[in-house]
Amino acid sequence: MVSRTIPVDLFDLVVFGGTGDLARRKILPALFKRFCSGQMADGARLIGASRRDWSDADYREFVRKSLSEFAGELALDRSLVETFCRCVHYVSVDANGPRGWDELSGLMVADRVRAFYFSVDPGLFSGLSMRLQDHELMNEQSRVVVEKPFGHDLETAQALNAELAQHFDESQIYRIDHYLGKETVQNLMAVRFGNMLFEPLWNAQYIDHIQITVAETVGVDGRGEYYESAGAMRDMVQNHLMQLLCLIAMEPPTFFDPDAVRDEKLKVIRALSNVEPHHIVRGQYTAADGATSYREDVDNPRSRTESFIALKCHLNNWRWAGTPFYLRTGKRMSERDSEITVVFKETPHAIFGQEAGRHNNELTIQLQPDEGITLGVTIKDPGPGGMRLVDVPLDMSFAEALGPSADSPDAYERLIMDVIRGDQTLFMRNDEVEAAWAWTDPIIRGWQARGDAPKPYDSYSAGPDDATMMIRRDGREWRGVIN
Template sequence: MSFTADRLLLFGATGDLSQRMLLPSLCALDADELIDDDLKIVATARSEMSDTEFRNFAREALEKFLPKDRRGGMAHFLNRLTYQQLDATTLEGYDELARKVGEPKNGLAIFLSTAPSLFGPTIKGLQHAGLDGPNVRMCLEKPLGTDLGTSCEINDAVAAAFPEDRIFRIDHYLGKETVQNLLALRFANVLFEPIWNSNYIEHVQITVAETVGLEGRVAFYDDAGALRDMVQNHMLQLLALVAMEPPTSFDSTAVRDEKVKVLRALRQVTRGETVTGQYRAGAISGKSVPGYDEELGKDSDTETFVAIKGHVDNWRWKGVPFYLRTGKRLPERVTEIVVQFRCVPHSIFAGKGATMQPNRLVIGIQPEENITLSLMAKVPGLDREGIRLRQVPLDIAMPDAFSGAVRRIAYERLLLDLIEGDQTLFVRRDEVEAQWHWIDAIREEWTAEDLKPKTYTAGTWGPSAAIALAERDGVSWHDE
């Protein structure tokens, strides 16, 4: 059912995500007049607050996390906010919450940013209060389970009240401009799509590197680890966008149909195709940092780094390895996709002493949004001692290319899509379950091998075994 919601209900409204992302994103949308004046935002959490106290809380979050040049009309936004205290684990309080929400003219969008253990009780409470009707949408923030079984339990609980076309599973990476530009790069340029296959591409690298450690996520991260925290969602979504077939159109069904085909075509990882690591004390940007066990306060076998050699077994990608790498306490914060093309089949310049290097496409997602294509060019000169060729980068810095455009928080796009009902950049249930199927098989392989994380020094690019994982195939990670 298509409608633009005029009520937005935020669960977990006093949490870290709300302060850093949700409230700033909504305020920015309000300042740009991208949400209707009649949109009412109802916030709820365990803390006891009045409307005025929550508005003051929201103001402090906006002053801390929203850039000054995007705070125009903050008072107007704060006046949209109301607050209702709620213990989500009991039915008591949901009727009062429903009264606070009121009767929407068009529809209600709910954003559920709570612990997964609260999803079931929250759904029951919403049903009890009648907040599950045909004009209600539900948005779920990760983590959506810890394996396929728990993910199915969560999805079943939500599906008991909401059909799939009203469930919005969020992955904030899909809200990033450069991630969306990957689709434009592939499907809006005749230059790339004809060569976007195993005939011309040698391998693909996807790196999500963080310099931070636990950052207050001690309990969650030690239960999850790098594989479930990063690979299961963000990295597999990036892989699916790189590898998907051209959809028939840019709508939610067509795009997500093609992504799920890729995820189902992932070959099960075998022995020797993964490396895990855990950081020890070292230095980041010249500053000493403790090891994972020191931050955690106990010994742990949780991986803070993982590298995987994956394959997509279909016609387009047969024989092309996808190298995935993510970790904490690495030398720099970077998320990027590297598409390494094959060498030309014959060099006419070899007899003149020239050496060739294959073309490479680098798509930077964060912290810098850019696209770099390396091409071979002749070094100027009279060539008396032979021809020299050198790689020349063609750089497209997205902020420079679109200098007049506003640089937005990823959640701005996703929250606006939720309000308006566009599911294209949200994750469907069969995608989530295909991701978990692959991840669970990796964890089973680790258990069978009794694989323990190798140590690496904070400030390095992970265990040396991760370098060897690629070098066995004659491949170097892009940072080297």
């Protein structure tokens, strides 16, 4: 199968925070790979912007080092790197002052897409937005990309949305969640809505429960100040896991259209029930196997912030009534593993007898480290010893069927190109963000009011024992991450 690369319209992409870590690790390599694929039209430009007093030559050297470190084998072709660098420019700007804005305005070219990427602290959004408007840098083809966190709670999220709305139309705002750019996440929608095989079974009548796990082996890794104020609930559940839950649980949209898709996701968030205290387990990693503890990493010996959280929640709608959703995320765990597991119910009548055991079909969508989809099916165990059943995986990773076209681009490659195309399908809308916080805030206030402390768990383990006990009380087991 031959993959098609469709060039996007001519564009100028201005990256505020263009010398930062996100630009270095993700944005610059993603654009370079799209350039190498031929998706960037001749004349498209990347303009880095930050407070550093650099020249174009300084920034191009920064870009070269970024590509050498993070762009893989493509960066070994020096001619490609140098051709890409000729598309790169730099301007020194002050988000809260006048410096550099006239120069940036003079760089802009009319009659092309303008995308402004806010790869900066949210505290700078207001100043950047005001100056983009004051210097008439926005036009009908302009878009603004904002990174999480989208607020710290409902109140701050509403304030942030209101601030952006003063300067931009909602159709111009792209709230980026890189999880939605993963190829397998998008394949989830294709599997669900493009195959008659699954959609009739996608409900409480046939599905026993659904698990969503995002586990990391790393600790807070230099993000201690941010993480101490956020915790796993704000950092992961309110956005990444919430978006995965929405795609798993949403109704089929009328069309594959940005607002139609986001309307259905919003219905899922609003259908989430309150979470009971005994269905919440918070944890905090301790020192083990040569690793430091969370409290050491954040330099706070009395920290009560969670680095792990597990939840059991329900949706109050017809499709999912009675089907539990188990969400789990944590740092410094035994494996790096992000996956969604849909566990189907047992057959209504076991014709093979008790000795055949209990068996459930499982559909597993693996997001990292290796993207793919597998379906567990029950077959006869080979041999003459009677009807013994065994579960085996049916590989649906598509790698052999699609060949080279199955190579998954980085999520930022897809999402940045969607910004240029003006496609908001994989980006969060303002009401989505606020609905997610409206569900999250009472959970956080609840454990704060109760004075709950996170349960300790060893670094490089599967998390606190209480999380295992929570799901075992329901006669179920966590899939994936093990001790």
